[in-house]
Amino acid sequence: MTRRTDAPLSVTRRALLATGAAALATPMLSRRAFAAPTELTMLAWYGHAEPDMVAEFEAENNVKFVPKYYTGGDNMLGLISQSPPGTFDVILSDAEYVQQLNAAGYIEALDPADYAFDEFFPEFQQFPGHWQDGTLYSVITRFGFLGVAYNTDALTEAEASTYNVFWNEKLKGKVGHFDWHLPNLGQISQLNGNAIPYDIDEAAWEAVKEKALSLRPQVGGFFDYGGTFSSLNDGQMLAFAGIGDWITGTLEKNGAKVRSVIPEEGGLQWTESFSIGKGSQKADLAKKWIQYVTSAKGQAKSANMAAYPALIPNQKGWEVLNAENPDEAKRQGMVIGQSNVMDMIRNGRIQYRQLPIQQDLETWNDFWSEYKGA
Amino acid sequence: MQRHVSLYGLTFSLPLLIWQLLFFVFPLAFLVALSFWTVKNFAMRPDFDTVNWVTMFSRPVFWQAYGTTFALAGGAALLTSVLAFPCSYAIAFKLSDTARRWAVFLMVIPFFTSYLVRVYSWQIFLSDNGIFNVMLGWIGLGPFGMLNTVGATMVGYLTLSFPLVVLLQLFSLVFIDRTLIEAAHNMRCGRLRTVFEVVIPSARVGLTIAALFCFILTFGDFVSPVYLGGGDPTTLSILITDTTKSGQQWPRAAVIALTMIATLLVVAFLAVRFAYKGRSK
Numbered sequence: 001m002t003r004r005t006d007a008p009l010s011v012t013r014r015a016l017l018a019t020g021a022a023a024l025a026t027p028m029l030s031r032r033a034f035a036a037p038t039e040l041t042m043l044a045w046y047g048h049a050e051p052d053m054v055a056e057f058e059a060e061n062n063v064k065f066v067p068k069y070y071t072g073g074d075n076m077l078g079l080i081s082q083s084p085p086g087t088f089d090v091i092l093s094d095a096e097y098v099q100q101l102n103a104a105g106y107i108e109a110l111d112p113a114d115y116a117f118d119e120f121f122p123e124f125q126q127f128p129g130h131w132q133d134g135t136l137y138s139v140i141t142r143f144g145f146l147g148v149a150y151n152t153d154a155l156t157e158a159e160a161s162t163y164n165v166f167w168n169e170k171l172k173g174k175v176g177h178f179d180w181h182l183p184n185l186g187q188i189s190q191l192n193g194n195a196i197p198y199d200i201d202e203a204a205w206e207a208v209k210e211k212a213l214s215l216r217p218q219v220g221g222f223f224d225y226g227g228t229f230s231s232l233n234d235g236q237m238l239a240f241a242g243i244g245d246w247i248t249g250t251l252e253k254n255g256a257k258v259r260s261v262i263p264e265e266g267g268l269q270w271t272e273s274f275s276i277g278k279g280s281q282k283a284d285l286a287k288k289w290i291q292y293v294t295s296a297k298g299q300a301k302s303a304n305m306a307a308y309p310a311l312i313p314n315q316k317g318w319e320v321l322n323a324e325n326p327d328e329a330k331r332q333g334m335v336i337g338q339s340n341v342m343d344m345i346r347n348g349r350i351q352y353r354q355l356p357i358q359q360d361l362e363t364w365n366d367f368w369s370e371y372k373g374a
Numbered sequence: 375m376q377r378h379v380s381l382y383g384l385t386f387s388l389p390l391l392i393w394q395l396l397f398f399v400f401p402l403a404f405l406v407a408l409s410f411w412t413v414k415n416f417a418m419r420p421d422f423d424t425v426n427w428v429t430m431f432s433r434p435v436f437w438q439a440y441g442t443t444f445a446l447a448g449g450a451a452l453l454t455s456v457l458a459f460p461c462s463y464a465i466a467f468k469l470s471d472t473a474r475r476w477a478v479f480l481m482v483i484p485f486f487t488s489y490l491v492r493v494y495s496w497q498i499f500l501s502d503n504g505i506f507n508v509m510l511g512w513i514g515l516g517p518f519g520m521l522n523t524v525g526a527t528m529v530g531y532l533t534l535s536f537p538l539v540v541l542l543q544l545f546s547l548v549f550i551d552r553t554l555i556e557a558a559h560n561m562r563c564g565r566l567r568t569v570f571e572v573v574i575p576s577a578r579v580g581l582t583i584a585a586l587f588c589f590i591l592t593f594g595d596f597v598s599p600v601y602l603g604g605g606d607p608t609t610l611s612i613l614i615t616d617t618t619k620s621g622q623q624w625p626r627a628a629v630i631a632l633t634m635i636a637t638l639l640v641v642a643f644l645a646v647r648f649a650y651k652g653r654s655k
Contacts, residue, residue: 074619077416081622100416173519179605180619221522221604230494231604234501236521361621366433369616373435373608 037064040285043076044069044092045272046225047307056301057292063285071225072180073097080106086279089286095129095271096182096354098138107275110136114287115294116314123345124313128352130273138273139290142302142310145260145341145350146183146268149232149240149248152257162263163191166239172218176237179222181368183242183268186353188212190265197268199357209367216374232258245332246270249309252331262344268353269345272310296320304328311341402635409628416622430629436613440633443609446524447593450531451585457532458539458584463573465540466547478544481537493530493601500526500602522604530598535588542587546580547573582649589645590638610634 040063042049049067058064070076073094080088081104093101101107117125120140130138150160154174159165166175177184189197189208200208223231228247231237233256240247244267248260274293276286292298299317303310304325311332312318318336322329333341344350356364412421430436465477484492499505500520510516520526550573558568574581592598596611605612610630617627 072619074416074622078618078622078624081417104417173522176604179616219606221606223605224600227601227604230497231522234497235503236497236501362623365616365619365621365623366435369433369608369613370435372606372612372616373438 035062037062038282038285039064039066040090040282040289041066041068041088041277042090042092043067043079043088043277044090045071045307047305048092050306052306053293053301057289057298061285061288063289073100077101077104080104080277086277086281088277089280089282090289091275091277092141092272093138093275095127095140095273095352098129098273098275099132101275102132102137106278107137108278108280108283110139110276110287110290112136115139115291116296116316119296119316120313121315121342123342127271127273129354138275139294140271140273140313141290141293141299142305142312143269143271144244144246144310145262145344146187146242146244146270146353147260147262149243149258149260151232151235151238152259153235154238157259157261160239160259160261160263163187163241163265165263166215166218166241168239171239173220174236174238175215175218176220176228176231176240177222178228178240178242178247179224180242181364182355183270183353185212185364185368186268186351187241188215190268190351193265195351196357197351198354201358205359205363209371212367212371213374216371222372232256244268244270246308246310249332250307253309262349266349266351267344269350270353300324303332303334405628405632408625409632411625413622413625418622418624426623426625426629430626430633435608436630439608439610439613440637442607443593443611443634444637446527446531446599446609447589450528450535450592451589453528454532454535454539454588455543455581455585458536458543459581462540462543462547463569465544466550478541481540481544484533484537489534490597490601492533493597496526496529496533496602497521500529521602522606524603524607527598527603530602531588531592531595534595534598535591538591539584539588542584543577543580546577546584550576579649582645586642586645589641593638594634 037058038061042065044067046069047053049065049069054065068079068088070079073096076091076093076097077100080091080101091101091107098107124140124143127140130136130140148160148163148165150165154170155165155168159168165171185208186197188211189200189204192204192207192211194200194204194208220237221227221231223237228240228243229251232240232248233251235257244260248256248258251258274290276283276290280286293302294314296314296316297320299312299314300320303312303317303321309328309332311334312321315336318329318334321334322336326335329335333339355361407420408418409426410422410424411418412423412425413419465474469477497504501507502517502519502521504521506520507517510518554572554576555568558572563571594611596609596615599605599609599612603609608616610633614627614630617623617630
């Protein structure tokens with residue numbers, strides 16, 4: 001006697017289990033492709049976590065950046081102090097605030113061996129404020145200069161090559177201030193001949209205040225980030241104090257008739273550096289990001305960041321930038337073997353923007369409010 | 375007489391009470407407490423120190439900004455009321471029912487777009503190379519500096535409050551007893567005199583409340599003084615941002631905010647008292 005086995009669509013229990021197991025196992029074979037990307041939180045100025053900067057890193061590491069953008073160092077400190085530890089994996093900070101971050105215990109110590117400092121210009125290998133008692137807390141990623149920003153239709157480069165141009169009669173009501181006391185008063189301090197513009201005694205501070213107040217009738221307004229862009233772009237302001245190529249470079253690349261020049265009295269330098277947030281659960285990934293953005297490839301990207309361009313401290317980054325985008329390298333003065341921005345630093349024409357040393361920050365800020373109300 | 379608290383009554387009154395406690399009383403109480411905190415090395419510390427009040431109230435720049443803000447908001451309330459009145463009067467008395475509905479709809483439309491966007495678009499009109507100056511150039515005039523002036527700030531204030539003031543005035547004007555106007559005309563009272571002697575007194579509550587809302591909105595506005603006025607002169611809202619921007623001085627900003635709230639409460643109280651003066655007789 002034989003059992004009928006002629007049912008054409010019959011499925012045995014074993015076959016069903018085997019098929020089911022295979023179906024369930026298929027995604028596991030390519031689990032990485034299906035895994036949700038790891039979120040990496042970044043506290044930064046606008047632009048640092050935009051696709052032009054992070055898309056490649058995100059794709060290579062299956063990461064998704066979750067940015068929180070701030071509008072200034074104090075705003076950044078406020079956001080950190082109001083968030084639980086570990087909220088931000090990566091923190092971008094201007095140099096003068098790294099010490100505040102460190103003092104408040106908001107950032108992790110870093111191992112210098114993890115980063116390509118040997119590729120950096122010597123001036124940036126032991127950058128002041130980023131190290132505390134021989135321990136590294138932040139890795140510089142970009143910097144820029146602040147000088148005189150001007151409308152090229154209204155002023156020649158020679159005219160704009162001194163801070164005194166702000167007092168020019170034809171600029172009455174057309175001088176704008178980026179609304180932050182530190183760069184503006186630092187520039188006035190440079191104009192007054194103070195070698196280290198933020199390390200001044202009481203007499204020099206009084207002289208800075210007096211000089212600043214004499215500029216007040218020339219001033220057409222005090223502008224935030226967006227207002228600075230629009231007032232320069234539409235020619236409403238013809239000269240601007242407290243900014244540099246990080247604003248005018250973006251406008252210039254889009255066809256606006258504006259430029260920045262480092263005046264004969266000298267310019268100021270801002271820097272941005274990355275740290276790892278204290279208590280970050282993704283410190284390894286954060287480290288990987290900092291390695292990426294300070295590598296030659298990441299640096300070339302950073303120099304040409306869509307939100308605002310900047311100079312970069314990695315010499316090999318200069319090489320990549322010159323190979324990939326020679327026009328931008330030339331525009332920013334990062335051409336190797338020619339007179340370049342490093343010469344300005346080495347010639348002593350550039351001073352660090354920093355917090356006031358002999359006065360409280362509050363003193364400078366209070367005067368700025370008084371100046372605005374004058 | 376004893377009052378009973380019923381479940382029915384609580385159902386309707388409790389949500390309002392909870393809402394007010396959560397979103398008004400508690401934040402206000404926190405703001406008061408914050409104004410006595412201190413700041414050390416960028417970090418705020420709970421404290422009970424009057425230093426913030428003493429510091430802010432002794433600074434001339436604070437009182438200067440206070441005077442500027444009060445004058446600008448007062449001016450805006452007056453200007454907006456005067457400019458809005460012919461508009462609301464025409465809608466109330468001169469238009470048909472259908473046209474009135476359309477006019478009200480048109481007054482609501484501005485609220486569909488962001489105030490910030492509307493203010494930014496004014497820059498295109500008011501800048502030195504803007505639309506107005508180009509048009510003036512066609513007849514050989516200008517350019518005139520319009521942007522980054524008090525006048526431009528006032529344009530922003532009008533953008534913010536004009537539609538609301540028209541609507542509030544309108545609600546008051548449409549409920550005026552028309553027989554009063556007819557009676558005035560029968561007694562040979564001229565049109566203009568009727569407006570001042572009958573219409574305006576009859577609509578006093580609405581007109582005052584409309585002006586009050588304009589004052590409240592503009593007194594605390596940050597957008598127009600910054601983006602149309604160029605941040606010059608400094609208003610209290612700008613002073614708040616200046617204070618928080620450096621050194622994390624949120625407690626001092628709380629002092630400014632509380633002074634603004636107190637000012638608005640006093641102004642609102644006086645305005646309401648004026649609006650309803652004599653109405654209980």
